[in-house]
Amino acid sequence: MSTRHLVLVLTEPTEGNEARFNDYYENTHLREVIATTGFDSAERFKLVAELGEGAPLPYLAVYETHGDSAEEILQDLGARRQEREQSDALNKRTGRVWVYEATGDKHSR
Numbered sequence: 001m002s003t004r005h006l007v008l009v010l011t012e013p014t015e016g017n018e019a020r021f022n023d024y025y026e027n028t029h030l031r032e033v034i035a036t037t038g039f040d041s042a043e044r045f046k047l048v049a050e051l052g053e054g055a056p057l058p059y060l061a062v063y064e065t066h067g068d069s070a071e072e073i074l075q076d077l078g079a080r081r082q083e084r085e086q087s088d089a090l091n092k093r094t095g096r097v098w099v100y101e102a103t104g105d106k107h108s109r
Helices: 018-037 070-079
Strands: 003-011 041-046 059-067 096-101
Touching: 003 070, 018 041, 018 059, 018 070, 059 070, 070 096
Parallel strands: none
Antiparallel strands: 003 059, 003 096, 041 059
16 A cells, blocks of 8 residues: 655755755756656755754755655665766765655645
8 A cells, every 4th residue: 555755855065066056956856856756746945943952964855755665665766866867066975865654644724
């Protein structure tokens, strides 16, 4: 049974490449991820405040998708990577990916 998932990706630019990083992510990467994975949506956020300890990476991409398992989603994301343009402005060494599975209904106002 297909379940709704959120794929959260924290990233940062490589040194001195923030403008190129943002251009690549907004104008190329998000669309390519949707096209090559079948994810339903993609949206980016920039950290502007924090409460608590730890210094998270400054950029968050949130993808919404449906799948049978988190493992399947991650496998598909990795397997199709070569189909997407890669940029040296994105720091691949520090980036992190998490997959969250919906535990109940989506609530709206």
